[in-house]
Amino acid sequence: MTRDRRPLAGLLIGHAVSLTGNVLTLIALPLYVLAETGSPAATGLAGAFATAPVVLGGAFGGVLVDRIGYRRSSVLADVVSGVTIAAVPLLHATVGLPFPALLALVFVSGLLDTPGQTARTALMPEAAAAAGVPIERAIGWEEATSRGARMIGAPVAGLLVGVLGPVPVLAVDAVTFAVSALIVTVLVPRGMRPAAEEPEPERRGYWPEFAAGLRFLVREPLLRAMVLLVLVTNLFDAAKTSVLLPVVADRELGGPAAFGLLVGTMGGGALVGSLVFSAIGHRLPRRATFVTAYALCGAPPMWALAAAPPLPVVVA
Numbered sequence: 001m002t003r004d005r006r007p008l009a010g011l012l013i014g015h016a017v018s019l020t021g022n023v024l025t026l027i028a029l030p031l032y033v034l035a036e037t038g039s040p041a042a043t044g045l046a047g048a049f050a051t052a053p054v055v056l057g058g059a060f061g062g063v064l065v066d067r068i069g070y071r072r073s074s075v076l077a078d079v080v081s082g083v084t085i086a087a088v089p090l091l092h093a094t095v096g097l098p099f100p101a102l103l104a105l106v107f108v109s110g111l112l113d114t115p116g117q118t119a120r121t122a123l124m125p126e127a128a129a130a131a132g133v134p135i136e137r138a139i140g141w142e143e144a145t146s147r148g149a150r151m152i153g154a155p156v157a158g159l160l161v162g163v164l165g166p167v168p169v170l171a172v173d174a175v176t177f178a179v180s181a182l183i184v185t186v187l188v189p190r191g192m193r194p195a196a197e198e199p200e201p202e203r204r205g206y207w208p209e210f211a212a213g214l215r216f217l218v219r220e221p222l223l224r225a226m227v228l229l230v231l232v233t234n235l236f237d238a239a240k241t242s243v244l245l246p247v248v249a250d251r252e253l254g255g256p257a258a259f260g261l262l263v264g265t266m267g268g269g270a271l272v273g274s275l276v277f278s279a280i281g282h283r284l285p286r287r288a289t290f291v292t293a294y295a296l297c298g299a300p301p302m303w304a305l306a307a308a309p310p311l312p313v314v315v316a
Contacts, residue, residue, distance in 0.1 A: 008127040008138060010187025011120050014180045016145035018078050021176035022113065023153035023267075024169055025050075025085060027260050029106065030246040032088075032166035040247045042099065047242025049103045050110050057114035066209065070119040071188050075181045077116025082177030084109035089171045120184075122194050140278020147274050150267025158260015166256075233298060244305055253311045265315050266301065 033039075033046045065073045084105045091097040121142065128138035160169045217223050241263070249259035273293070281289070304314045 003130065003132045005131040006187045007123070007189060007192060008131040008133065010184055011123055011127050012141055012145050013187070014074065014078075014184040015117070015120050015142060016149050017176050017183060018074075018081075018116065018180035019146050019149040020153040021078075021081065021085075021173050021180065023150050023263070024157045024173035024176065025109070026241060027154055027157035027256070027263065028161055028166040028169040028173065030242055031161050031250070031256055031259065032170065033102070034246060034250060035166065037099070040243060043246060044239075044243040046103060046106055047238065049106045050242060051238045053107050053110035054114050057111050065115050065119050065122070070123050070193055071184060071190060073112075073119035074116045074184050074188075077112035077119075078177040078181035078184075080112050081109050081116075082174045082181070085170055085177065086174035089167045089174075092167055123188070123192055126192060126194060127188075134282055136282035137278050140274055140281055143274035144271055144278060147267045147269075147271035151264050151271050152267075154263035154267060155257075155260040158256045158258070158263075161256040161260070229294070233294075236298070236302070240301060240305070248305055248308075252308060253314065258311055261311075261315060270297075 029050065030043050030047060033043045037043070068076070087105055088097060088102065091101065124138050124142060125135050128135050131138075157169055160172070217227065245262055246259050249255065249262060253259075253262075277284075277289075
C-alpha cells in the first residue's frame with residue numbers, strides 16, 4: 001500500500017501557520033487597543049468582539065463546512081482572516097481607524113476561524129490513514145503544532161510589539177494567513193473529505209441541516225456535556241487571555257514582552273503534554289485522561305494572576 005504523507009503534512013503545517021497568525025493577533029490586538037485607548041474596558045470589548053464570532057462560527061459553521069467543502073473552508077477562513085487583519089494596519093496608516101470599525105474588522109476576522117480549524121481537524125483521520133499513522137498520534141501532532149505555535153509565536157510577538165509596536169506585527173500577521181491558505185491549497189487534495197461522509201450528501205437547506213445537528217447534539221449526553229463544559233471554561237479562558245493577561249502584563253509585569261512570555265509558557269507546557277500524548281495516548285484510558293488533564297489545566301494561571309507574585313513565579 002502506497003503511503004501519501006502530503007495531505008497530513010499540509011494539514012499540520014497549514015494548521016501551525018494559521019494558528020501562529022491567531023497567536024500574533026492574540027498578542028498584538030489587545031496591546032494595540034490598550035495603547036490607543038488606555039482603557040481595559042475597551043480592551044475587554046475588543047476581546048468580546050474577537051470571541052463572539054468564534055462561538056457563532058462554531059455553532060453555525062459546521063453546516064457551512066459540509067456545504068462548501070473541508071479544504072475550501074480551511075482556505076477561505078485563512079483568506080478572510082488575512083484580509084481583515086491586513087485592513088487594520090492599512091487603515092491605521094492611511095485614513096485612520098475608528099474604534100467601531102476596528103470592532104467590525106475583529107468580528108469578521110474571527111467569524112470563520114472555528115469552521116476553518118474544524119475542517120482541518122475533520123480531515124485528519126483520512127490524512128492519517130493515507131500516511132499510515134495511528135489517529136491518536138496524528139491528533140497528538142495536531143495538538144503539538146497548536147501548542148508549538150503558541151509557545152513560539154507568543155514570545156516572538158511580544159518582543160516584536162515591544163520593539164516595533166502592534167501595528168507592524170498585525171501586518172506580519174496577515175501574511176501568515178496567506179501562507180497557510182497556500183500550503184493547504186497545494187498539499188491537500190481537492191476531493192479529500194472525512195472517510196465516513198457520503199460523497200454527495202442530500203441537501204435539505206441550511207436551517208434544516210443546522211436543526212438536525214442541534215437535535216443530534218441535544219440527544220447525545222456525552223456531546224452535550226462536552227459542549228457545556230467547553231462553553232463554561234472557555235468563558236473564563238477568554239477573559240484571562242483577552243483582558244487579564246495583557247492588562248496585568250502591561251501594568252504589573254513589564255509590558256508586551258511579559259505578555260508574550262506568559263502566553264508562550266502556557267503553550268510550551270501544553271506542547272510537552274501534546275507530545276507525550278502523541279507517543280502514549282493510544283495506550284491511555286480516554287475518559288480518565290480527559291478528566292484528569294482538564295481538572296489540572298485551568299486553575300493555576302488564575303491563581304498566579306490573583307496572587308500577583310513576581311514574573312518568574314507567574315511563569316513557573
